Amino acid sequence: MGGGKLPLPSLQLRCPLAAPHHAPRLVPAPAPGRPAAPARLDPLWALRPRGGAVEPLPGLLAPRPGLARAAPGPAPPPDPQRGACGAPGPPPFLLILVCTAPDNLNQRNAIRASWGRLREVRGLRVQTVFLLGEPGWGSRGSDLVWESAAHGDIMQAAFQDSYRNLTLKTLSGLSWADRHCPTARYILKTDDDVFVNVPELVSELVRRGGRWEQWETGVGPPRKAKAGDEKWDGSPTLGSQPVPLLYLGRVHWRVQPSRSPGGKHQVSEEQWPPSWGPFPPYASGTGYVLSASAVQLILKVASRAPLLPLEDVFVGLSARRGGLAPTHCVKLAGATHYPLDRCCYGKFLLTSHKLDPWEMQEAWKLVGGSDGERTVPFCSWLQGLLGILRCRLIAWLHS
Incomplete structure (x- = not known):
């Protein structure tokens, strides 16, 4: 595809984005x-x-x-x-x-x-x-x-x-x-x-x-x-x-x-x-x-x-x-849903898809907490390694 215009047949765009009103x-x-x-x-x-x-x-x-x-x-x-x-x-x-x-x-x-x-x-x-x-x-x-x-x-x-x-x-x-x-x-x-x-x-x-x-x-x-x-x-x-x-x-x-x-x-x-x-x-x-x-x-x-x-x-x-x-950026999940995991969500993922309202708040408790502070102990070195490996495996399987 070149840099020229590719028009939609029989359609034209009106109300351009530049119109402030x-x-x-x-x-x-x-x-x-x-x-x-x-x-x-x-x-x-x-x-x-x-x-x-x-x-x-x-x-x-x-x-x-x-x-x-x-x-x-x-x-x-x-x-x-x-x-x-x-x-x-x-x-x-x-x-x-x-x-x-x-x-x-x-x-x-x-x-x-x-x-x-x-x-x-x-x-x-x-x-x-x-x-x-x-x-x-x-x-x-x-x-x-x-x-x-x-x-x-x-x-x-x-x-x-x-x-x-x-x-x-x-x-x-x-x-x-x-x-x-x-x-x-x-x-x-x-x-x-x-x-x-x-x-x-x-x-x-x-x-x-x-x-x-x-x-x-x-x-x-x-x-x-x-x-x-x-x-x-x-x-x-x-x-x-x-x-x-x-x-x-x-x-x-x-x-x-x-x-x-x-x-x-x-x-x-x-x-x-x-x-x-x-x-x-x-x-x-x-x-x-x-x-x-x-x-x-x-x-x-x-x-x-x-x-x-x-x-x-x-x-x-x-x-x-x-x-x-x-x-x-593999840390942005795309369409992949990652199971709730404190180390995966806290140390690897930037986004995770297909969370219902309950999962959304549970993920927040694992990663952020009510005021942006973690409410539970975070990952040990080994837990963090295993959590990140799990995340990367899921990401690879869905890539």
Whole structure:
């Protein structure tokens, strides 16, 4: 695949990411008293037939036009983004975007009660935000309204929430982060059934060279990327200021598209013609890390990539079009579920997939504890060795 445009037949992308008035908003925390119902949001993306009106499309549903607004409540704060990234103090070192479904309240609460409650690790700020679309008919949308107002950690965009719209959800989250949290150093995209070992992940990113950046010492954030100033030879830079580019995850190579009709991961020949071959390398969507400069790059080239329903493949394709290759990290579990093991989770894994709410909190007790401190004795040397070997064996069997 070259660097040229690969258009989707008969479809065009409207409502570009760069339009600030289409930006999704984080619902602010409520004023004292009864929580306020958040207002609905304008669509960020819409798929339209050429020359036609918005209409549902198979697999990728367009947002419904003319969304009604919720009943007004107490006036919101002047800046609804301050609760996420504009609070006093240093900017977030790590912003975690969790893709979730409207009905997955138990999963969100398990994260809030475990690894999502951390706000600082090694003196570096951490922030967790949940990404949602519009609930479908029959969903408990009113409960979501009050949950949003109570916690102030939900970013909702106006498109139908479904698995096949995960690309829209992720792009809206990355766009929101770039627009309203530009000083965040790293972005982790993950899902609500994934356990994240936040302290170890922060340590991993620090080891990869995060602490020396000027933004952390208060000099200021890296400047925004502009068209034409990318340099991909040698060390990556944006203009004259060094900005490390990082796309880190459990990488999949040479994956062929699934053509199974009606399958969860189906990609039609219209969306990805057979002549294009396998997908480019991409990091598993269960958990990958992007540096702020990588987020800017992906958003800038995303409109030139075919809009696929597979979010992780789409991000990998966009990264490739910008000249950025994913970095493989076996500690990010991908789609693998690891049995609960204190040494494996505490000394090796950065993420683990397919944890239910009970397992999420049990893993947190093993690794973090109620206040980020371990509540049980940690591994001996021999236990640690055996636990890490067990983890590596599972990772090898699933690679």
